[in-house]
Amino acid sequence: MSRGDVVYRTVLTALALLLPLLLVLIAIELVANAMPAVSKFGFGFLTHSTWDPVRGEFGALPLIFGTLYSSLVALIIAVPLALGCAVFLTEFAPRWLRTPVATLIELLAAVPSVIYGLWGIFVLIPLLRDHFWPVARHVLGKLPIFSGVFYGPSVLAAGVILAVMVLPYITAVSREVLLAVPPSQREAGLALGATRWETVTTVILAVMVLPYITAVSREVLLAVPPSQREAGLALGATRWETVTTVILPYGRAGIIGAVILGLGRALGETMAVTMVIGNRHEVSASLLQPGYTIAAAIANEFSEAVSDMHLAALFMVGAVLFLITIIANTLARVLVWRVARGSAVGSTAI
């Protein structure tokens, strides 16, 4: 290598090392600024639910609960839809329709979150309050998760908006995962007499519900040439067993990864949630009641923090959020990389 090469490589490497440095610096700043709250409240910080800046008492339980709860609602709505979209885009849609529909779904991710919030305040909340709830009340009103009076800003509204926002990410990654399933496996399913839908569900359902396959049988299966595998497996096992065992190794990890990636997005989403969730420090299981999330609390209170302890408490919840999203993302990427090796997860959905 010439001197120019050495310089070139060194400069690029140094710049690349800025990324880990940034990650470490963020962690250090969050923890350092949270220290006053850590030493004063300790672990109680995470389990108490009083948040009173004036008296200097801080418990983050409502924030942590609200963050997880609203994201859970979002996933319950978004995952079936996103998987439906991914299956549609990889299996059923006519070819000419795939690119335009995929682009439209990806554009959902391009809409700024403040616009989702605006839409939530002036369109979604009135819609839920004046049209959805008066009808749904007769059916759902008795359930504890739908108890109380519905004013509009609520965990439900936040969950619905988050669902729309994470949908493109889950769809894009699931689609990538499904595309990585070798065609021969799909053909095997069909050749064995499964309908198209059954083949698909064994790609998805089986992979999520039946976590059971031994490493040995997998290796044996993979060692068999595709043509023989199709015939041979059909002779030896039932169709259900065959299709699930063949397709199982591929999709499961990736699709769970896609869902966790969506979860990470939902957990950290700030503006849209802040605008519709009602911002009340309270733990309530009812979807109709206002809630609060970590990101929303930081957005609302950070620049108006009344004391150093208030600020430290906000840094501490920030550190908690940071930790949760790092874990979620790491997990998601490990799972997806196993299927679609090294692909920039979700990059198509930016």
Add this chain to the structure above:
Amino acid sequence: MHGRLIRRLFGSVMTGATYGAAVLAILPLAIILAMLLVKGAGSLDWNFFTKSAVPVGEAGGGFAHAIVGTLIIVGLACAVGVPIGVAVGIFLAEFGGGQLGFVIRFIADVLNGVPSIVIGIFAWTWLVKPMGHFSALAGGVALGMILVPILARTTEEMVRLVPNSLREAALALGYQRWRTSLQVVVRSATAGIVTGVLVAVARVAGETAPLLFTALGNQFFSTRVQGPMAALPLQVYAYALGPYDEWHRQAWAGALVLIMLVLVLSLVARAVVRGKRQHA
């Protein structure tokens, strides 16, 4: 035979359900765009683009300060984020085969998933707190930090698309490695890299959370990067939560301008990428 029929029927029903899922997914986009046009388009007049905010009750205020603010802050973000992001991307494509490349790639993906509000408070601790006041500069740097990991990954993908034969040809002609990389490989990926930049810029231009405690927002026209500055998403946020109908009207108009900016950038970028990928 009966069982077969039921299974096929079930299959068709579920196939239909996936069509339904796709329609349901696209519906919100259609509704949002329609609402923005209906509620926002009427307020887009000359005043909106040329005047700044006026006190409540006075007619004829606009978003000029916010539009200019967004352009300045995003410009700062590009100045910080684009060179670093692209360089990291080139590193990943050219030298990213080993252990270090794996780690950097992984960290870029993890950084991509860090909530933007966390980046916002980080920028606050590093720039706002030491300087003693909110500033557009801090906002630009915060957005720049969001740009870097996105650009690293898109640039890497684009550089990787360049056929290896091109590199081999240059090396065979006696080019040094670094010149091959920069003048042959990266240069032929330029269009793709620029596209990646456009998509990433479209994304950060709509970011609100990192600006809340950095650029802060401003009701007045300001081009001073050391001081607080307005930005489109911040102004939309403030006006949407405000109590006045006039503010809501302008929030819709501001949102319309914002989404036009974002969608035009992303659609142009997508079109270029698609064309490029088909050629490659």
